[in-house]
Each structure stands twice: as structure tokens, then as C-alpha cells.
Amino acid sequence: MQFYFELASTSKIGSNKNENTFDRGAPTLDRSLFLLSKGLIVQNRGMRLTRWLWWTPSIVILGAASPTEQVDFGKDIRPILAQKCVPCHSEGGSGPFALQTFAQARKRGDLIRLVSLTGQMPPTDARSDLVSLTPHQPLIGTELRTIQEWFRLGMPEGAKTKPLPTPEKRKPFVSDHVVVAQVGKGQAIPSEGRSATVVYPINSLSGQVGYLGYFSFQPDAPKAVRQVVLAVQRPGQQPPFTQTGLRPGTSYAVWSDGFNPWQSGSGYISVEKEDRLWLRVIAVPTGKPEPASGLMTFGREYRSDKVQTKTMGNDTFVVEAEKIVTLRDEWVLDQDIDLISILPEARFVTDQVRFIAKSGTGEKLVAMVHTWDATWPGAYNFAKPLRLRKGTSLIYEASVPNTKHGHAAEDEKSQTLRFGPRSTDELFSCHINYIPR
Numbered sequence: 268m269q270f271y272f273e274l275a276s277t278s279k280i281g282s283n284k285n286e287n288t289f290d291r292g293a294p295t296l297d298r299s300l301f302l303l304s305k306g307l308i309v310q311n312r313g314m315r316l317t318r319w320l321w322w323t324p325s326i327v328i329l330g331a332a333s334p335t336e337q338v339d340f341g342k343d344i345r346p347i348l349a350q351k352c353v354p355c356h357s358e359g360g361s362g363p364f365a366l367q368t369f370a371q372a373r374k375r376g377d378l379i380r381l382v383s384l385t386g387q388m389p390p391t392d393a394r395s396d397l398v399s400l401t402p403h404q405p406l407i408g409t410e411l412r413t414i415q416e417w418f419r420l421g422m423p424e425g426a427k428t429k430p431l432p433t434p435e436k437r438k439p440f441v442s443d444h445v446v447v448a449q450v451g452k453g454q455a456i457p458s459e460g461r462s463a464t465v466v467y468p469i470n471s472l473s474g475q476v477g478y479l480g481y482f483s484f485q486p487d488a489p490k491a492v493r494q495v496v497l498a499v500q501r502p503g504q505q506p507p508f509t510q511t512g513l514r515p516g517t518s519y520a521v522w523s524d525g526f527n528p529w530q531s532g533s534g535y536i537s538v539e540k541e542d543r544l545w546l547r548v549i550a551v552p553t554g555k556p557e558p559a560s561g562l563m564t565f566g567r568e569y570r571s572d573k574v575q576t577k578t579m580g581n582d583t584f585v586v587e588a589e590k591i592v593t594l595r596d597e598w599v600l601d602q603d604i605d606l607i608s609i610l611p612e613a614r615f616v617t618d619q620v621r622f623i624a625k626s627g628t629g630e631k632l633v634a635m636v637h638t639w640d641a642t643w644p645g646a647y648n649f650a651k652p653l654r655l656r657k658g659t660s661l662i663y664e665a666s667v668p669n670t671k672h673g674h675a676a677e678d679e680k681s682q683t684l685r686f687g688p689r690s691t692d693e694l695f696s697c698h699i700n701y702i703p704r
Contacts, residue, residue, distance in 0.1 A: 338416045339425025340369045347410050348372060349431050351389050351403070357433045361489035361524045367431040369424045380418045383411055386637060389525065396631040397624070399650035401526050444568040446475050451560030456491050456550045461690075462642040463552055465559040466508045469544040476538035481566030482520035483528040488557035491550040493643045494523045495561070496610070499536065500543040508547050510688035512612040513698055515578035520565075520700075521610050523646035530566075531607055532652040534574040534702040551642050572702045574607065579663045580696035586616075586669040586684040594695045598661045603704035605652035609634060610698040614641050616667055616684060617693060622647075623662040624655055633661075652702065663697045 338344070348356075348366050356362035366372050372379065382388040389403040406414075417423070450469050457463045479499075486492035498507035499518040507517040518536045520529040538544065548559045579596045586592050611620045622633040634647050655661070669684045684693050 339423045341425035341428040343413050344417050353431050354434055373422050376422050383414050393634055393636045395634050398653050445566050447564050450563050454559040456557040456559050457552055458556050460552045463550045465548040472544055477567050478535040478569045479538050480531045480535045480568055480570055483564045484522040484561050486561040491553050491557040494549040496521045496547045498545045502541050507545050512694055516576055518576055521646040526646040527648040527650050529648045531574050533570050534572040535570040536574050574700050577699040582686040586667050588681040588683055589670050591668040594665045596663050600657050600659045602657050604655050605702040607652050607700040608648045612694045612696045614693050616669055617665050619666040621664045625660040665695050
């Protein structure tokens with residue numbers, strides 16, 4: 268029997284792909300540049316590089332623009348920043364610094380060059396063969412070459428230009444089926460530390476939701492807040508968040524800046540009056556106290572199908588010191604499903620997570636996060652539900668380099684790694700929103 272993949276809408280596989288994105292096709296110059304950057308330059312954590320970058324000049328040569336072209340800021344770099352960077356990197360935006368002027372861009376030139384090559388910016392380096400994971404378009408090959416050539420030439424300014432305008436703050440959509448509420452008043456993010464997690468209940472909203480079909484969040488501290496998870500506690504259940512993450516099987520929705528909002532297609536999550544809503548806020552301390560509050564938007568229109576949650580992973584793994592392992596779990600579908608969202612959970616040693624669909628026609632990446640960052644987890648909500656057929660194997664994998672040169676190793680000597688509640692322990696779980704068909 269042959270199994271196949273299709274989008275739950277009438278779109279065909281690949282119809283949402285951009286010809287300029289890097290795919291598994293023939294080895295073009297653009298793709299070679301992308302693969303070189305992925306294989307040779309690894310994401311830094313806290314601006315501490317984990318591998319040497321002495322080979323970078325060869326990449327610049329590969330990506331160089333034509334010798335007859337003179338790249339400068341005003342003519343070439345400013346339009347790229349306006350389209351791909353300034354929506355977040357503006358005054359008051361979620362980015363840690365603005366990129367609206369030549370002076371600001373030149374000051375961050377080294378960083379712009381690095382994150383463009385590694386695919387870390389725009390804000391997710393996750394990719395999929397099957398679905399759209401973010402509304403932001405990636406940097407295409409010509410833009411990458413332009414940035415590298417600008418850097419090679421010494422970052423010339425060119426003609427004087429005005430600062431790029433600050434984008435207008437998005438206003439929440441309001442209708443009879445949408446509830447907008449300020450939540451988390453008095454909840455605070457610590458001023459210091461590597462990362463912070465704040466969990467609090469929302470006691471006044473359960474009776475207003477009924478049927479949850481859409482979720483988004485607008486944080487009061489956009490430069491600090493990285494991810495917000497909304498979870499439902501049913502009567503008789505324990506609170507949904509523990510020191511080892513979201514409790515398995517819990518109904519949830521997730522938001523992260525730069526990603527698609529959570530939306531359930533034809534489905535809904537039931538929230539009754541006796542249920543209790545909780546929020547978990549993951550943030551990066553900024554050096555001063557910041558609020559963990561924000562404006563929450565959720566759609567409450569009744570839909571025909573109930574969203575269910577499946578949790579993959581395990582808590583029995585052991586990774587010995589100085590070992591590099593791939594943790595793996597598999598779920599074989601016993602019915603057709605529409606996949607809506609996945610929520611991986613891992614800590615600081617994991618350096619990559621992959622979610623794969625395998626059928627008789629081969630393997631496809633549902634989502635792969637090239638360089639996992641526990642301080643900035645994303646929200647892997649699909650723009651459209653993904654239809655997966657009965658018999659398909661869903662495989663969740665995490666690469667864990669438990670070595671002193673590992674992705675986020677802080678100690679010179681690695682220790683045996685296990686599942687646990689401490690920041691020095693590791694997690695291996697992935698929560699899945701889906702609708703049975």
C-alpha cells in the first residue's frame with residue numbers, strides 16, 4: 268500500500284515553496300553557499316562562537332557580487348533591511364537593537380554577516396518540506412551575496428538616506444468571535460540570568476473562551492519575551508506546567524514573535540467554565556526587571572472538529588560524557604490526521620531537532636530546527652493544516668552532543684546527561700496538535 272502526503276486545503280505539496288529558498292534540489296551556487304554556511308558556521312550562544320570561523324573568507328568569495336557592481340548601504344543594503352529586518356529590529360520592536368540607519372547597520376555589520384550566512388535571521392532557521400512555518404521570507408541567494416559583498420568592500424554608505432520608518436504597532440483583530448484581554452499584571456521577568464520561565468494562571472477568562480480556535484500574544488516586554496504557551500487544566504488534573512515542561516497530553520496553543528499565530532483550521536480546543544487557563548512565558552533577562560504580561564488574543568468560534576494532543580519523546584534516556592547521540596521516538600498513525608502545530612522541548616545541550624514524516628513514498632521534513640536555542644524556542648504553527656495518511660510514521664529526533672565542545676557546553680568537562688528538572692539536565696519531548704480524520 269502506498270501512503271502519501273497532502274495539504275488539508277486544496278493546495279498541492281510544494282505550492283507554497285519559493286523558488287529562491289534553499290531546497291534539496293540540484294547543487295546550485297546559492298544552495299552551495301547555504302550548505303557551506305550550515306556545515307561550517309554554527310550558531311553562537313550568548314555571542315560565544317562554538318567553532319572557528321577561519322574559513323569564512325572562502326564563503327565570501329563564493330557569494331561575491333559581480334566585480335562590476337559597487338554595493339553600498341543606501342542602494343543595496345537598506346532595501347533588504349526594510350523588508351527582512353526592520354519589522355523586528357526597530358525602535359520599540361522585539362529585536363535587541365535597531366537597524367534603521369547606516370550607523371546602526373555598520374555597527375552590527377559582523378553580526379549581520381554571521382546570522383545571514385547561518386540562516387538564523389529572519390527569526391527562524393527552521394525549515395520544512397511540507398508546510399510554511401513563518402510568515403517571514405528567508406534571505407534569498409542574491410541578498411546573501413549582496414550582504415557579503417558589502418562587508419567585503421568595507422560596508423560603504425553610498426548616498427545619504429533617511430532612517431527607515433518604525434513599523435506601526437499591530438492592532439489586535441476584534442470581532443464577535445475574538446476576545447482580547449490584558450493578562451499577567453504584576454508578573455515579572457527576573458533581571459538577571461541566562462533565561463527565565465514565568466508561569467501563572469489566568470483565572471478570569473475560562474468562561475469567555477468556550478471554543479479556542481486562534482491564539483496570539485503581544486508582550487509588554489517584546490525585547491525579553493521569546494515564547495508564550497497557553498495550556499488548559501481540566502478538573503481533577505494537575506497544573507499543566509512542571510519543571511520538566513508541559514505535562515504530556517495537555518491541550519495547548521503557542522505563540523512566538525516572527526512565527527505564525529496558532530490556529531486550528533477546522534478544529535477547536537474546548538475550554539469550559541470549570542477549566543483553568545495557564546500561561547508559560549519564556550524570556551531572556553535584559554538586565555532590568557521586565558513585565559511578563561501582555562495582550563492575549565484568542566478566537567472562540569465553534570468549529571466542527573476537536574483538536575487533540577499527542578506527546579512524543581521519553582524520559583529514560585542517558586547520554587554518557589563525551590558522547591554524541593541522536594534521541595529518537597516514532598508514532599505510526601492508525602488513522603488520517605490533520606497536523607496543526609508541534610511544540611518541541613529541549614534544553615541547552617541539544618543542538619538540533621527534527622520532525623519527520625515517513626511513508627511508502629519516502630521521508631519528508633515536517634520541521635527541522637537547524638540550531639536549537641532553548642532561550643529562544645519558536646512556535647511551529649503551520650500556516651495550513653497538513654494532512655497525513657494512515658500508516659505514516661512520524662519520527663521525532665534530537666541531536667545531543669554531550670561534549671565539552673558541544674553546542675552550549677558551559678563546563679570544560681561534560682557529565683552524564685539525563686532527563687530532569689535542573690538546567691544542567693536535558694529534555695526530549697515534542698507535543699503535537701492534530702485533528703483525527
